[in-house]
Amino acid sequence: EPEVTQTPSHQVTQMGQEVILRCVPISNHLYFYWYRQILGQKVEFLVSFYNNEISEKSEIFDDQFSVERPDGSNFTLKIRSTKLEDSAMYFCASSEGIGSAGKNIQYFGAGTRLSVL
Amino acid sequence: AQRVTQPEKLLSVFKGAPVELKCNYSYSGSPELFWYVQYSRQRLQLLLRHISRESIKGFTADLNKGETSFHLKKPFAQEEDSAMYYCALTSYSSASKIIFGSGTRLSIRP
Numbered sequence: 024e025p026e027v028t029q030t031p032s033h034q035v036t037q038m039g040q041e042v043i044l045r046c047v048p049i050s051n052h053l054y055f056y057w058y059r060q061i062l063g064q065k066v067e068f069l070v071s072f073y074n075n076e077i078s079e080k081s082e083i084f085d086d087q088f089s090v091e092r093p094d095g096s097n098f099t100l101k102i103r104s105t106k107l108e109d110s111a112m113y114f115c116a117s118s119e120g121i122g123s124a125g126k127n128i129q130y131f132g133a134g135t136r137l138s139v140l
Numbered sequence: 141a142q143r144v145t146q147p148e149k150l151l152s153v154f155k156g157a158p159v160e161l162k163c164n165y166s167y168s169g170s171p172e173l174f175w176y177v178q179y180s181r182q183r184l185q186l187l188l189r190h191i192s193r194e195s196i197k198g199f200t201a202d203l204n205k206g207e208t209s210f211h212l213k214k215p216f217a218q219e220e221d222s223a224m225y226y227c228a229l230t231s232y233s234s235a236s237k238i239i240f241g242s243g244t245r246l247s248i249r250p
Contacts, residue, residue, distance in 0.1 A: 026183075056237070066184070066226065068237035079237060114184065116238075125192075127172070127230065129238060131184040 025049045029115050029132035036105055037140055044100045044135045046115030055098045056116040056129060057090065059083070066114065072098065105139045112136050142167050144227050146241035153217050154249050161212040161244045163201075163227030171229040173203055173210040174238070178224040187212075187225070197221070222248045 028047040036042050048055050057069040071078040072090055089101045098117075102109055112134045120126030143166040153159055165171065173190040188196045190203040190210060201212045210227060227241040 058238075065242045066238075066240040068239070071237060081237070121236065127236070128186055128189070129230075130186075131176075133183040 027115055027117055027130050027132035029113075029135050031135060032133065033136045033138070035138045035140065038107055039104050042102050042105055042137060044102075044113050044115075044137070046098045046100070046117075046132055047096050048098055048115070048117030049119075049130055050096070052117035052119050052130075054078075054118045054121060054129075055090075055092070056118075057100045058114040058116065058131075059111040060114065060134075061108075061111040069100070102137075105137075107139050110137055110139045142229070142239050144229055144239055144241035146225075146227050146244050148244045149242070150245045150247065152247040152249060155219055156216050159212075159214045159217045159221070159246065161225050161227075161246065163210045163212065163241060165208050165210065165227070165229050167208075167229055167231075167239075169231060171231055173201070174228045174230070175199070175201055175210075175212050176226040176228055176240075178226070180223070184226070217246075217248045219248045219250060222246060 030045045055072040058066050060066045068081050070080045070084045070090055087103045091099050114134045115132040116129040118127055118129045145164045147162055175187040176184050177187040178184050199212055199214045201210050203210050224243050224245050226243045228238045230236045230238045
């Protein structure tokens with residue numbers, strides 16, 4: 024069964040450094056998402072992406088964050104200058120489409136644990 | 141405000157006992173409701189969605205629009221049901237975000 028793949032599984036970085044989290048969505052999916060979960064808190068939406076542009080973003084997704092689909096398979100989340108409070112589990116998800124009939128079901132990767140020291 | 145509330149952080153029941161994980165939501169419009177499950181060391185995966193009205197692994201959930209609830213139920217708990225359960229909602233329109241509840245950890249005692 025196809026899966027969303029995320030690398031690395033754990034990323035440790037120093038405060039102020041740039042990090043890039045990588046995701047390979049399911050191959051026929053067109054909509055891509057990033058979520059994060061700070062330890063002990065809810066899974067929170069960050070951004071959705073379709074047709075090479077951001078569809079929606081949350082208040083969390085400020086100028087420090089950016090997303091990109093650099094090629095036909097990867098979907099990346101970049102944090103330009105990491106802060107301690109960016110430490111969290113970051114989940115990538117993808118869906119085939121939107122609307123009903125099941126195309127809007129989002130499939131999640133296993134996550135990347137980001138630790139900012 | 142769009143919100144999903146799961147009042148129980150932890151629910152512990154004996155094997156064979158009935159299970160009910162509570163979920164209430166607040167949303168202006170007609171959302172789609174889901175239950176996602178995360179087993180130990182595994183990824184978030186969809187358990188069921190209100191629109192399909194299925195029973196998955198013995199679990200069912202009925203959308204009650206009057207009470208804005210989507211409680212998850214299973215008549216007889218099994219040890220393999222131990223996991224983190226998240227109630228969630230999204231809208232049908234656009235590339236829409238999922239709004240998650242805070243999750244309930246279900247622990248099945250032998």
